[in-house]
Amino acid sequence: MSQSARQAQDADYRPAISKGVRRLVAKATVGLDGPKLDRLMAELFQFAEQTFAALAAKDPPRRTIACGEGCAHCCHFYVQVTPLEAVGIARALRKNLPPDALAGLRQRLAQSYARVRGKDAAGRMVLAEPCPLLEGGRCSIYADRPFVCRGANSADASACRSGLGNPESVPVPMYVHQRQVYGAVGQGAADGLRDAGIRPHLLELVSALKIALEHEDPVAAWRNGTLDFSPAACVEAAKKARP
Numbered sequence: 001m002s003q004s005a006r007q008a009q010d011a012d013y014r015p016a017i018s019k020g021v022r023r024l025v026a027k028a029t030v031g032l033d034g035p036k037l038d039r040l041m042a043e044l045f046q047f048a049e050q051t052f053a054a055l056a057a058k059d060p061p062r063r064t065i066a067c068g069e070g071c072a073h074c075c076h077f078y079v080q081v082t083p084l085e086a087v088g089i090a091r092a093l094r095k096n097l098p099p100d101a102l103a104g105l106r107q108r109l110a111q112s113y114a115r116v117r118g119k120d121a122a123g124r125m126v127l128a129e130p131c132p133l134l135e136g137g138r139c140s141i142y143a144d145r146p147f148v149c150r151g152a153n154s155a156d157a158s159a160c161r162s163g164l165g166n167p168e169s170v171p172v173p174m175y176v177h178q179r180q181v182y183g184a185v186g187q188g189a190a191d192g193l194r195d196a197g198i199r200p201h202l203l204e205l206v207s208a209l210k211i212a213l214e215h216e217d218p219v220a221a222w223r224n225g226t227l228d229f230s231p232a233a234c235v236e237a238a239k240k241a242r243p
């Protein structure tokens, strides 16, 4: 059995993580506004970081993680987010970017949306579309990046590179705890939204941001129903839900 498989098998902490996050998120959706969302996301990110740090201290990676600043192969693939992450990122972008930079980003998102629309993860691997949030090979929203991006890691950058534009899936050796902790927190958040009756509860990042940034106040628009995330619904989640 590989080291990754052994770590994954030992990692039965995921349901407990998801369960706690699920409860927290379902409760937080009541009366959710911008400041409340900021606090919720800060709490979720901190919880994930602390949980991951505790696991990493007990069971550190056996191989050196190859990820580093400026390495962005994984930023060319399908990224699944919850609406919480989408409106949280859109809120931060609206707050932090000057008008011309925001207009430029919205244009890049619209162009990217036209190319990625309807594509599943396999289709995105072949397309290898760079995330519109990349700037000079770096994530421009690093502090607010999605859970999926936080969990992504690799012990072999050449394996990541060879996945770009490749219709075959390429195995990437990774530190499983990192992927699983952030994955479990993201899953818990999605489940909490579903419990609160919010649909779609999983979205594709580029489409979701394009839609969210059409609104001055993305959080308020999402909660009062004027922001419709349906065109951004995650095709991967829909495929999994099929009998």
Ligand code: SF4
Pocket (backbone or CB within 6 Å): 074, 075, 076, 079, 131, 132, 133, 134, 138, 139, 140, 141, 142, 145, 146, 149
């Ligand atoms: S949000 Fe940031 S880390 Fe995630 S894919 Fe885009 S550029 Fe990469």
